[in-house]
Amino acid sequence: MHQPFLTKWPFLFKLRLFFILLGLISVAAFLYLKVVPTGQIVYERDYEKALRSGKGFVYGFTPAERVDSSGAYPRLVGDPVYFSLFTPRTFTSARVLITYRDRLASKKPLIELGVLKDKIARNYDLQPAENRLLDNLDGKWSKATADGVTFWQKAKNYSDLAAFQKDLAANKLKDCADGPTSCVAVYNYSLAYDYRLSGIKKDKPLVIDQPLRGEHQFYVYVSQDSLALDFSFLDMNQDKGQDPISVNLYYGGDLIDSGSLDDNNPDPTGGITEEKSLSLAKKNLQPGVYKAEIKISDDVVIKKITSSSSKLSFINRIWPVSASGSLTLYTDTAYLLAKAFTPASLQTINFNNQSFALDEPYQQFEFVSSDSANSAQAIRLAKDDVILENNGVFSWAADSLFNPNFPRVDSHLDLGEIKYIVADYQEPVTQDDWKIATIDFSLLDSYRENGKYSFLISVPGLKEGSNGYLEIKSIRVELSGRTWLEKLKSLYEQD
């Protein structure tokens, strides 16, 4: 009698064939998930689900003292909080959807998400998740949105953003007597504007011999046609590992010059310090604002800066060290974030003639001056090794201080004089008691180590013990990258 083909095979053979195929399919499936041939994949961490089959891709929030994991969902109780995203391959862009609800004490909370771009300088590309100051303008200010950019006007003086930008370029903004930087604010948007300082005919040289530690950036105003910057560094060699030095000079967002020094002695014995120097000199420059970026680790100190222009302001952050006595510097904003790096730096800070106690080391304190009208707020430090930060600029002399940036829309902004706001911002969507914020990132030049991208969630002003928190329900990351065909094509073109 003719038997069907399969029944000729012994049972054991069929069973083993089944398991072999199952094993090969399993291995092939994991290899497919490793390569992601389509270039698109989604990784998600849902904190509502207690059981998980694997480790997942979104790794835990740190530092632990800023996270309360006792409830059903993790609560972020401090700022900032970091998490990692593991990916089996590199991608070019990410869309992060974060589902959360907040109980924040601030009336104007700001929630931002960032991806790490530079490990040495600890630079994060911060993007907005929620800006309630902007959300509260709905219905009160005139609003127009085009191509993802929103333009708010206190009084509708312009039909659209293009008409506004035309008057801005001509320095003839309506309802703005004191100049554009006094009546325009921005958020996550770079508004093109040719900032000029009046009354400066000739550049005067400036020497800053107060040592500064770690990465710094500054604006320098060039009124003539040349710029010379000389830097002296001290590599303290307290940490093992490389301490490269690089300085970049930008004009209008374009890199126009750079210099770098490799660390040829990353692990010297006995912690021997090394002095190094680097200079940049450019001629045939256009008058205007230039930005210098000094990219160094915290193991390197900037001993001295010599500039051919005395109009020099440090951007957002300054860290003076090794001072011989008390220090006086200036800032253009009415608030200050201060952190004592060592217990020896604890002191009373005088900020715009008001005293503020910096009485805990390693903690960031926020000091707010009662006089916001003063354009050059003096900061007097009795001791050094204090990290000072804000959204403005710092300088060592009041007449060096200048800030070419438009004010940023954050919880410290006083809307009183502001007439126009331009922002690249998407309000979060509300779903029941939760909000869903969508944030897009480019991952092209993001830092990735051991297969992980590093992210942070920032809620400025959120402090441990303040009873405020940000509760996270889920984090979903939609990744896009090259397909396997594009990858093969690029490899073929390389050959």
Place this chain on the structure above:
Amino acid sequence: MSKIKIISREIFYFSFLLLGAFIILEIIWPNIILAYFNLNWLFGLGLLAGLTSLSKK
């Protein structure tokens, strides 16, 4: 030998061979398996199958 013993013995072989293959993949590309799947489940399956195949009728 009963079919149950044969099947449990084959599941035992399959589980530990697959576990070995997954461990090799993990050594070459860390987290390629563990991100999705906890290998302890496969180990547990192999152990259970092995014990079943060894048990007396």
